[in-house]
Amino acid sequence: VRLEWEAEPSLGGNFDGLGIQSGVSQMVGGSPLTFDEIVTGLTSDTPYRWRARLRTNNPLLPVTPWFSVAGDARTETKVRTAASGARPKSR
Numbered sequence: 001v002r003l004e005w006e007a008e009p010s011l012g013g014n015f016d017g018l019g020i021q022s023g024v025s026q027m028v029g030g031s032p033l034t035f036d037e038i039v040t041g042l043t044s045d046t047p048y049r050w051r052a053r054l055r056t057n058n059p060l061l062p063v064t065p066w067f068s069v070a071g072d073a074r075t076e077t078k079v080r081t082a083a084s085g086a087r088p089k090s091r
Helices: none
Strands: 002-009 048-055
Touching: none
Parallel strands: none
Antiparallel strands: 002 048
16 A cells, blocks of 8 residues: 655645655555655645545555545645745654
8 A cells, every 4th residue: 555645735726636646655464554755846835735545456446535634724734834944843
């Protein structure tokens, strides 16, 4: 299984499938999968909305439907860019 995503600017960006990025494949083995991917190609000081899906090598379910946070909520902090010169917060 691997995560695929697309991020577009909140103002004027359309999900067109041209900017889809993909993460590293993970083996499904009975324990929860954790995805922590770096989204590249984003511009500082620009809010983005996103969508993601899972891609598998299962012929019965090659890709899941796209999913995202309803209403592109403020909880999307991991796909927002920092202000120019700002440092990411430590967790």
